[in-house]
Amino acid sequence: MRTLVLLLVVTSVLSHCTFWHPSTFDCDRANGNSDNLAQPLQDYTFDQWWWHGNLKCPPADGVVFNLPANGEAVVELSSNKAFTSDYCGGYRGMNFPNTPEPWAGNELSNIHAVNREDVAGCAFAIAYKSDPYQVQPSDFVVFSVVHDCIARQNQSFSIPNLPACPNGKCMCSWFWIHKSIGGTDQMYMTPFVCNVTNAKSDAAAVDVANAQPPRKCYDPSSCTMGPRNPMYWKNERPNMPEEGHRAPTYSTVYGWREGAQKDIFVNTNPYTYASKSTPVERKCIDAKLNTEGYGSRIRSDNTSTFLVDGGAAIVSPNCQYICYVEANSGSIMVVNQTDGNALWYGSAQTRGLSPYTLKVLPDGQVNNYDKSGNIQWSTPMTQGVGVGPYRLDITDGGQLVLSDALGRNRWENYFFDDRENKFLSTSPDPAVWGNGDATIHTVGHSDASIIIAGWAMVLIALSFF
Structure with missing residues (x-):
């Protein structure tokens, strides 16, 4: 027994x-x-x-x-x-x-x-x-x-x-x-x-x-x-x-x-809770790959940037990737302009309801609407999370990234090739992060400027056996 x-x-x-x-x-x-x-x-x-x-x-x-x-x-x-x-x-x-x-x-x-x-x-x-x-x-x-x-x-x-x-x-x-x-x-x-x-x-x-x-x-x-x-x-x-x-x-x-995690305290949190200047929109300047001179961003405070199927698009600053709403199907496509392969797409629930329009809303939600105003696709868990206005950028890596006015990442699409899961747990932290051991002093009640002291650009060498 x-x-x-x-x-x-x-x-x-x-x-x-x-x-x-x-x-x-x-x-x-x-x-x-x-x-x-x-x-x-x-x-x-x-x-x-x-x-x-x-x-x-x-x-x-x-x-x-x-x-x-x-x-x-x-x-x-x-x-x-x-x-x-x-x-x-x-x-x-x-x-x-x-x-x-x-x-x-x-x-x-x-x-x-x-x-x-x-x-x-x-x-x-x-x-x-x-x-x-x-x-x-x-x-x-x-x-x-x-x-x-x-x-x-x-x-x-x-x-x-x-x-x-x-x-x-x-x-x-x-x-x-x-x-x-x-x-x-x-x-x-x-x-x-x-x-x-x-x-x-x-x-x-x-x-x-x-x-x-x-x-x-x-x-x-x-x-x-x-x-x-x-x-x-x-x-x-x-x-x-x-x-x-x-x-x-x-x-x-x-x-x-x-x-x-050294940046979790009231004096080390890297965000100041006040809106920051929106980074300047970078654009593809290659006339052959961006014949219409499209930008790389959709903004919640600028309806002219919204994407309508069969019409406007956004192009990554390095000109390699393009995002558009596919005519008739309503799918949101992210495509490599070099080989034509789709890195990701967000499918509409119902096809054939053109025109479809991709909008970034003031509350942080990104919706794809059909001709009757019904939502056919939306970003998950972004509504009411963060501070507006919001922006949706297509990056030089071929990703859609939604950010709020504090510069915080609210959503990004995954890749069909599952590249996100190919990280190694024994690799060091990215050098761009520093070590997070900083003291932040907010200047004035509404001043968005901050003074950050003590960032040490170091790699943390992870030991493994």
């Missing part, structure tokens, strides 16, 4: 993964062979996935996970409690405390990364509330990210200069979304009680009031940084617009720096 039980445990360990500690909310706490917290969250109602459904099962009074400000916190990751230390309730110990070498993909199927490069990243987030029932999804702000996760069971997280928690207790959570290439689309959330230790008395507050939902940014220069919420996906009340099999990840593709 004991042999049978162990076989069942081994089967379980090759399924999913989570963070284990006595501070977690866990309705299966007494079970040493539990995989409750490691179960993926997908296609659930809000009450089912929020807090992993364990809101009514808090840890014992006084049990917290300590986060040393400006230090490191080491956690245990496993798909079954049995494969953790005695302290975390396990009885078999960790089988992969460090990164396996060589990488045995089939043996590590619990992390959905058959190949070493498919590891996609995990994160810690904090909510400065001591009562879990008062925490809302927007209260969480991500404060540490490990791109090379999950790759080992002993995982260290770098902690930024977090301020102290109210009453010595905050709510935290571990988050993970693996690449879609690793299997079924899934989200993981494991809440726990935490406390910030060694907090400095003058530590700036986390700028939760201005935290944003993360957005994909294939071009690293277009990434929206600063305080951001975790990525809630594939369940009721998501904040991520990605379709199935195009999983968002805690990676550079979504603007996540490796390690401590």
Whole structure:
């Protein structure tokens, strides 16, 4: 009988993964062979996935996970409690405390990364509330990210200069979304009680009031940084617009720096909450590739820039890509002018209702209307998010990027060739980002100018085994 039980445990360990500690909310706490917290969250109602459904099962009074400000916190990751230390309730110990070498993909199927490069990243987030029932999804702000996760069971997280928690207790959570290439689309959330230790008395507050939902940014220069919420996906009340099999990840593709997120505070958030001058529109000046002299931008405050099928288009500044609304079908096309291949298109729900018109609205929504004014296509999760006016640009990389008046990326199309998922988790952060350790001083009440000090253009060398 004991042999049978162990076989069942081994089967379980090759399924999913989570963070284990006595501070977690866990309705299966007494079970040493539990995989409750490691179960993926997908296609659930809000009450089912929020807090992993364990809101009514808090840890014992006084049990917290300590986060040393400006230090490191080491956690245990496993798909079954049995494969953790005695302290975390396990009885078999960790089988992969460090990164396996060589990488045995089939043996590590619990992390959905058959190949070493498919590891996609995990994160810690904090909510400065001591009562879990008062925490809302927007209260969480991500404060540490490990791109090379999950790759080992002993995982260290770098902690930024977090301020102290109210009453010595905050709510935290571990988050993970693996690449879609690793299997079924899934989200993981494991809440726990935490406390910030060694907090400095003058530590700036986390700028939760201005935290944003993360957005994909294939071009690293277009990434929206600063305080951001975790990525809630594939369940009721998501904040991520990605379709199935195009999983968002805690990676550079979504603007996540490796390690401590230093730009999440009220004095380091790179945005000033005041409109900035719109960047000058760049245009293709090659008369052969842009015979009509089209621009590269559609604006919510300029109706003359809207696209009508069979009429106007926008062309990338380097002249290589063109976007237009296809006559009769109503599809929004992004095409490579060199070879005629479509990089992406957004299909109208109903064909044959010309003319179709693509508009950027004052509230941030981008809609494609048919002749009767019915919406045939629209950008997901952009309405009312951000500050107008908005602009939709076609970039030199052949992408449509929607930005608000603060310069924040609100939406961009994906590529049919899935190039976004070809990033390597062991690559360094883009040099254009700096390290995010800046102090920002706003000049005057409505002055949009800012003084940024301390940007160090460094590459973070990620170590891997």
